[in-house]
Amino acid sequence: MTTGEQTAARAAQRTAAPSVGQGPARRTAAAARVGRVTAEMRLIGGGLPGRDGIAAFNRMYLTVTEELERRLAAGHFDGRTATAELGAAFAERYLDAVRADTAGHRAPACWRPLFRMRRHPAVHPFQFALAGLNAHLGHDLPLALFDTCRALDLLPDELEGDFERIGDLLTGLEERIREDLMPGPDLLDVADPLTHLAGSWSPERARGGAWAAFRGLWALRAFAPLLEEAAEGLDATVGFAGRCLLTPLRS
Structure with missing residues (x-):
């Protein structure tokens, strides 16, 4: 089942099912x-060689889920069910x-470039x-x-604060990726391809684009064929950007 078909099917299921509440x-x-x-992410990381491309992302992302788990256990987020629900739904994808x-099986188009290039020796861990x-x-x-709006019977505006909380954790992840995986300034200069690539992608712009894409999908929730088409287009567009980010830089 394609990404668009899955999204449309989930929308139909949520329309038919009553809300289970936020208690x-x-x-x-x-x-x-x-x-x-x-x-599960710890298990994935433990079974992969360190140079594997999925391992590089998994190591970084694991720190986000661990921090989210810690904050939930400590009672952060003012008891917001939606923050936990969104964090879980997000990571599960x-x-x-x-x-x-x-x-x-066939993974979403946005992930395929990483799966295909994960062992390429000319692609940097960053x-x-x-x-x-x-x-x-x-x-x-x-x-x-x-999915979270559907599951909790919320409108998009009611989820915006939870989106910002998760987004803040991800911004910290992007900063850590740069700190841990980018070579030091003594090994880079303004003409280095990796320097240009690092400047071509912004977590703030990506967060803004994610929210806009969500609002667009939400507006189509009652129109399954259009929703499916929009989800497929989003998947393909993000996958294209991924292929560009994985351009081999070393011969």
């Missing part, structure tokens, strides 16, 4: 999902892509991590926002 039980269940996601690729973040922010986040 403590739902919040606890969502926090438990975040814990399971974190545990990355894991769905990994599971699909591992099983030999590129792998950035391409993963591009796929996750550009494609997975809008669809996770859509």
Whole structure:
């Protein structure tokens, strides 16, 4: 099933199903999902060689889910069920892509460049991590926002604060990727291709694009064929950007 078909099917299911509410039980269940996601990401990382492209992204993203899990356990976010729900739905989309690729199935187009190039010796670890973040922010986040609104019977404006909370964690991730994986200034200069690539992608612009894409998908929620088409287009567009980010830079 394609990304667009999955989105349309989930929209239809949510239309037919009543809301399950946002009480403590739902919040606890969502926090438990975040814990399971974190545990699965640790397993994924433990089974991959360090130079693998998925491993490069997984290591960085694991720090986000661990921090989200810690904050949920400490009672941050003012008891917001939606923040836990969004965080879980968001991370699960990355894991769905990994599971699909591992099983030999077709992953979303936005993730395919990273899966295909993950062992290329001329692609820098920074590129792998950035391409993963591009796929996750550009494609997975809008669809996770859509799913969360449906699951909790919310309107987009009611989810904006939760979107900002998750987005702040991801901005910190992008900063860590640059700090940990970019070569030091003594190894780079203004003409270095990696320098130009690093400046071509912005987490702030990606976050803004994700929110706009979500609002567009939400406006089409009652029109399954158009919703499917829009989701497919988003997937393909983000995948194209991923291919550019993974351009081999070393011979």
